[in-house]
Amino acid sequence: MVIIFKISLLITALLVALICGLFYAYSCSVNVGLGRLSDTGYVKAMQAINRAILNPWFFASFMGSLVMMPLCTWLSYKSGGVTPLFYFLLSASIIYAIGVFGVTAFGNVPLNESLDKFETATATLQEIKARRMAFEIPWNRFHFIRTLANILALLLLLLGLIGNK
DSSP states (O other), X not given: OHHHHHHHHXXXXXXXXXXXXXXXXXXXXXXXXXXXXXXXXXXXHHHHXXXXXXXXXXXXXXXXXXXXXXXXXXXXXXXXXXXXXXXXXXXXXXXXXXXXXIHIIIIIHHHHHHHHTOOTTTSOHHHHHHHHHHHHHHHHHHHHHHHHHHHHXXXXXXXXXXXXX
């Protein structure tokens, strides 16, 4: 049981770190670069990115984190009871589930789906600008929240691992 728990913790830390890195890189580079595009360029680029991100690699790390953190929390409880590691994992799981998965599912994804239906080919420049503004500001706000939540979840996970003896 101990070896399964340790392997699970390692996989979980890797998955959470991968998603954290993705969101961080997005914040530091992708969003900055997209922000410099024309309205039409921005909308088309976001549509392409939002379609491309729906791939097995993304889902494995994004959904894998959502599954593995509660599993590790449960394994921690089963192997050692209520310990500091358990509380760190429980906190990380809750923060990830609400702050990363929840914000993405109920904030970013609906915006992505709405933008995906928008036809730039038949829209006026004013309509494209309005669509960008209706999308970009709330999307970036949700992205900021989920990035911070992901960083916090990763920190809690790492603190639990460092403090675990």
